[in-house]
Amino acid sequence: MTLTADQQQIIERIGVFFETKGNQPILGRIIGLLMVADDAEATFEDIQKCLFVSKSAVSQALTLLQSQNKVEYITKPGERKRYFRLKIRNWKVDIQDDLRKVFKFNEIIEEIISLRGNKNEEFNSYLKEVSNFMQFMEAELPKLIEKYKKQIE
């Protein structure tokens, strides 16, 4: 498999995106490769050669991505090689998870509120306001997704 300069570049950008989300560089690049590859799949060897990394790095990264349900592989008749692909069915779920993660902080905020004294009531009410906003958003999110589902029907 050979990549164009455009493809190489966008793989790096995808890599950076996933890296800033807290993943190690190679994971994002593999996801990137699987996204830009013409047939949306790549063998172990493809990954190693396209990304210029060691066998062990590829092996470990793939193990991780599979454990995270981000990647799976298929096989082809008469071949021993694995063809790795993105487990794309999970994406919308991933997006929702990312959104929920933002509101996850509300759990901590609620704990803080219950712990705080009354030395700074202004801050306390700010906290409550933020908490309220998060609660609202968290509750509305599923409704929004329902709305989307109806819209595409």
Place this chain on the structure above:
Amino acid sequence: MTLTADQQQIIERIGVFFETKGNQPILGRIIGLLMVADDAEATFEDIQKCLFVSKSAVSQALTLLQSQNKVEYITKPGERKRYFRLKIRNWKVDIQDDLRKVFKFNEIIEEIISLRGNKNEEFNSYLKEVSNFMQFMEAELPKLIEKYKKQIE
């Protein structure tokens, strides 16, 4: 300033939360301290002593947090010390930014779509579907925030 065991514990949890969002450990802990502190503020010395870190670490972390608009300081008459606080007015904005960041990936997806060949149309249409979902969510988000604002009036 002395912290209870409860306060110490929650500071660590806040620290971990911010750390997994890609920040260095000390930043999250400082934010945590400013959240649980009774008067919602702390001096340079307070921070150093409560978090058991060096002067330089505190100085560098505070510079960063201030540059990120997360922290500010006030002074008190007759005192040279700075009292650091969370710039709490920015929080709802921060939350919105975090949400937008999730959809930011759509820019990359759109680029990928325009770059992809037609070797795997199934994958192509999956990509379009995900992109569509993100576009929808991104467009609805401001409406949701409007709805919230009206609701609290």
Place this chain on the structure above:
DNA sequence: TTGTTGGTTCATAATTTTATGAACCAAATA
């Protein structure tokens, strides 16, 4: 004018994260 307080700066030490290479293994092939 000397010392103290409240910091800042920067080179580098300590730690953590990430990638490597060598050894290994099972299945298929020669």
Place this chain on the structure above:
DNA sequence: TATTTGGTTCATAAAATTATGAACCAACAA
């Protein structure tokens, strides 16, 4: 049976991140 293919495993090297300490500075106090 020996060799090749397609990987895995693990100790550690390399790189990146984070924290430290020493030197410094300005403002104020003695």
